[in-house]
Amino acid sequence: MRGAIRSALAILTLIMAAPVLAAPEEAPASQALEWAPGKDVFSVGRELTVDRKVEGTLSAAGEIVILTRDAEVEGDTWIAGRRVAVEGDLEGDLSIRAQEALINGEVKGDVTFYGLDLSLGPDADIEGSVTYYSPSTARIDKGAKVAGDINGHDFKPGEGMEPVPGPRGETRERWRQEHMSERGGPRGLSAPGYHMSAGGAVFFGLLAVAMALLAPATTLRMRDGLAAEPTLALGLGLLWLIGIPVLVVLVAITIVGLPLAFLMLLLWPLGMVFGLIAFLAAFGEFLAGRIGETGKGTFGRVVGIIIATAIVWIAISIPVLGALAWLFVVAGGIGLLYIGFRNTPV
Structure with missing residues (x-):
């Protein structure tokens, strides 16, 4: 129930910030709104980057949401966006609603994903389980670590994993080329396009x-x-x-x-x-x-x-x-x- 309320509040914040998200291309990518009741943080922005420590829970929404390697979240993390990249350290559970998501950081809890395309990068280290609801099979790099179970749409034990060939460094660079771009700084997702799988x-x-x-x-x-x-x-x-x-x-x-x-x-x-x-x-x-x-x-x-x-x-x-x-x-x-x-x- 607490997670549902937090999700609803994050969505409400996103809708209330509609003028910000609908700003033209020339608007600053860093423009964002944030609400921090106590240690919890609710943040919404057109291109949102989190690169600091959050002592409570984090709820973030936007077209592009990025948690850099400097991001630390001590509570649970809830993200809604078009494209999402997570490379930080998360102490709690991670829940993502997105068109595409790349997880390439450390998650102490469970991961839940709702969307079209989930990818686990070579530096992904998940101590809990991964549950995803998607029309496509999750792409899981052979260097990724998942301690718990991996359950997804039409997922079968021993199947569904699609390891990406190549050395670890080469694989990491390919992940960044496919999912990340230099737009707006050293870390940023390329602009999303409207499409249907x-x-x-x-x-x-x-x-x-x-x-x-x-x-x-x-x-x-x-x-x-x-x-x-x-x-x-x-x-x-x-x-x-x-x-x-x-x-x-x-x-x-x-x-x-x-x-x-x-x-x-x-x-x-x-x-x-x-x-x-x-x-x-x-x-x-x-x-x-x-x-x-x-x-x-x-x-x-x-x-x-x-x-x-x-x-x-x-x-x-x-x-x-x-x-x-x-x-x-x-x-x-x-x-x-x-x-x-x-x-x-x-």
């Missing part, structure tokens, strides 16, 4: 198929909305993405409004997830109607969603433009959900 594309595509088959009437209304009211759908989605964080801040000012603020805090990311699924379902239905006889019936819907998922996957993977594609898809999908349920017969 192949496993993630399949997962969301299957959910879109399920939505199209279980709610065909709603999917058809969303398809019509995509064709006839794309601007309205996009506007409603952007209103959700921008308005909810603002409401959270306003509501959280009062103690009475905190429960409602946390409820909205949970609904905000769920809206993005369901928005992506809704867009794939509606776009797939739209494409199914344009591929002739093949697009008719259940089979046609599935084929349409497969094509739609492939197009969205490729669009999101395009450098720079991928961020705009992601925003269009998610925001449009959220708006299409409203359009689909707005016209539901009573």
Whole structure:
């Protein structure tokens, strides 16, 4: 429970600092906000670097979060970000929610990871267990040490480890080239890109198929909305993405409004997830109607969603433009959900 509360507070801090994270490229990378109640530290920044000792627990959130070799945390560590690198010494447990994470330091407790890609570098020394939830197998350098068990998605004893060949020094340099860059100082992760893994594309595509088959009437209304009211759908989605964080801040000012603020805090990311699924379902239905006889019936819907998922996957993977594609898809999908349920017969 204590970890859940700390996680929620860290996410709330991240949302309240949205203007900082949304700053343009020219904004200083070191710009960050920090809250330190007692010995615990809550920190959020666009590119956040921790290189000091924290006597309590550490909760950090941002696009890029780095714990350098000078970082020491006596309590537990909770990190949320796009890309995360940990090279310091952590006395407690380490929990990471990230797109990609590299652990190349000492962790006395257990490690838990939720995301797309987990890597353990040659200097990783973990005295506890490693549990990860990811569509891909963790990359574990042959020099890494894990005293406990390693449990992951589809992980089997004796399998799943992917040792990187080459001498220890060569391996360390390759880790730094793949995960680190000189941007912003001697240690810093390269700028993340919006992308969806192949496993993630399949997962969301299957959910879109399920939505199209279980709610065909709603999917058809969303398809019509995509064709006839794309601007309205996009506007409603952007209103959700921008308005909810603002409401959270306003509501959280009062103690009475905190429960409602946390409820909205949970609904905000769920809206993005369901928005992506809704867009794939509606776009797939739209494409199914344009591929002739093949697009008719259940089979046609599935084929349409497969094509739609492939197009969205490729669009999101395009450098720079991928961020705009992601925003269009998610925001449009959220708006299409409203359009689909707005016209539901009573």
